[in-house]
Amino acid sequence: MIKMVALDLDHTLLTSTKTISKVNELELKKLHEQGIKVVLCTGRPINAIWKFIEQLELLQADDYTITFNGGLVIRNHDHHELAKTGMPKQQFRAIYDYAKQNDFPLDILDFQQVYPITDLKPSIYRQMLAAKMDFVPTEFADLPDESFSKGIMAAEKNVLDEAVAKMPAEVAQQYHIVRSQDQILEFLPVNSDKAAGLEQLLKQFGWDFSNLMAFGDAENDAGMLKSAKIGVAMGNATPAIKAIANEETVTNDEDGVAVFLKKYFD
Template sequence: MIKLIALDLDNTLLNSQKQISPANERELRRLHEAGMKVVLCTGRPINAIWNYIEQLGLTEPEDATITFNGGLVLDNTTRKVLAQRGMSKQALQPLYQFAKEQGVPLDVLDFDRVYPVNDLGSSIYRDKLNGKIDFEPRSFVDLPEQEYAKGILANTSAELDQLQRALPDSVKQQYHIVRSQPEILEFLPPKVDKAVGLADLLHHFGWDFSNLMAFGDAENDAGMLEKAAVGVAMGNASPEIKQIANYITTTNDADGVAVFLSQYFPKE
């Protein structure tokens, strides 16, 4: 039985205007009010998506969110950490060295803020993120010795294509690397993805992947679509993601989430 609906944001739940459509809001509120868990799964911090959480009414006891692409699971109302998976500053050294050799900017995130690595120049990440999170430029050597969520290479799509091709095995083996958007390449701790965060959350509720429905469109959604009992690819998803999914719905600009939910969970 499906008890939890997990939703990617960009190009899945959100339309091209970065909005949750009235139809999507209506269906998700209907199911949430009926007792279904509705969980947003994103690479962003929770503050950057709080407006969406409030719009959907996901502020009841035990409502939760998967952030940092599975690295952090939070209770929405108490902000209690339900699960956290990060990496050390030392683990980021190979990525920093690669960015330095390639002459490209690097942003490093802990679970509270972004550190633009200013000895490598500035990136487009702040504009792409467009969210409520502090940016504190630091040189790499001055980064605190603490746990980090991920590293980010943010650049034009064409530039990131070239950088991905140039990645040496010594870097590839250190991280779980995902292209969350055409202009954003993320370097996560090994084996961390949205499926890992969802496994933690499902375990918290005493459930498993047989209770999960997931919606996504991109590479960083592959794990959760593969594991979910019901994996739904958007009509605008990449061909690879459509192959993984059990179902394909309409596009994010055609209320794809609502269309599928209204058919799968018809009103009585």
């Protein structure tokens, strides 16, 4: 029995104009009122998507969000941290050295803000994110000695294509690397993804993946689509994601989430 619906944001729940359509909003509110857990799954911190949480009224005592692509499971109303996975500064040394040698950009995120690494090529992550989040330009050597959620390479598609193609195996094996968008390449802790965060949350309620439905469109959604009892690829999803999913709906600009939910739950 499906008891939880997990939703990627960009190009899945959100339209091309970065909004939740009224059709999707009403359908998700209806399910939430019926006791189905609605869980937003994002690479961003919770403050950067707070308007969506408020729009969907996900503010009950047991409403949670998966943030930092699974790195942090957080309760919405009081920001209590249920589960957290990070990396120390020195774990980013390999990808920093690779970026410096090949003139690639790098942003490193803790669980509250972004550190654009200023002794590397400038990044376009701030323009792409377009969200309420603090950016603190910093040289790699001056990063604080704390736990970080992930690294980001944000650049034009051809630049990231090159970064992926040239990356040595000894660098790649130190991270869980996902291409969340054509212009964003993410470096997460090994074995950390949206599925890992959702597993922790499902356990909180005494459930497992047989109780999960998940929607996604891109590489960073693969784990949760593969693990969920019902993994739904958007009509605009990549071919690889459509191959992983066991269901498919129409595109994010055609209310694909609501279309599938209505068909399934009705």
